[in-house]
Amino acid sequence: MAAPTASPVPPAARPLRRRPWILPLGLLAVLFLVTALPPYVGLDPARSRVPPQPDLPHFYPMLVAHIAFGTVALLTSVLQVWPWLRRTHPRVHRWSGRLYLFAGVLPGGLAVLTVAPFGQLGPVQQAGNTALGLLWLVTGVLGHRAARQRRFAQHRAWMVRSVALTWSIVANRVWSPICLAVYAPGALSGAEVAPSVIAQAVGVSVWASWVVNLIVAEWWLAGSAGWTARRVRKEHPVRQDLGRRR
16 A cells, blocks of 8 residues: 655645745835834924925925825735735735725825925936836726736736835835945045935936836746746646647
8 A cells, every 4th residue: 555645735824935035025124114214203304314395395295195105005015916815815915905006006106296306316316206106106007907807917917017116115225325336436435426426326226226126027027927838838738739739
């Protein structure tokens, strides 16, 4: 008699082992927010990392609104890209997706569009943040529309792009010192650097923070489509043979 074989562990019983990056991603989101939010908690414009503009009364309130809604988007984005949660708790996935869009991306994107064109570091920064805000809104709306139409493959693709844009604020914390080191190395050591040079470095970091994220997202989507096609061919060889005979 053959020795009994161990039954495979159900996917729902090993979610973190199947997706070991989920926990670090969540911890990174929390760590980023713990370090980024304190200057805005007391609603004191003097503590703002982005200098307020007295001639634009709406600037600081809309900046704080964008940060608040962006916080919701960043936290719920982790749940959106967790396949185990989507498969085993679809209701939680749907409700967190609604929070992500309607309490995060949409109000946060609209708020940033009221301040991005007025950034103090020049047109490169202004154009980069404005383009980011527009794409953030567009990808979120298209993802929601695809889900409502039950086009779930397209929904997944648009939401991957949306989450990549959401995480551009975290990526910018990496790109900013890199761009300063390349374009204005003296700024990192406290030396006097022309404001135009610093503006150039910051502008490049703004663009890099979301353009590179989108490139990575598209690369991941292309690879994921290839992996899925290979898995289908492996799991259903007869069906594939029948399709070729037809």
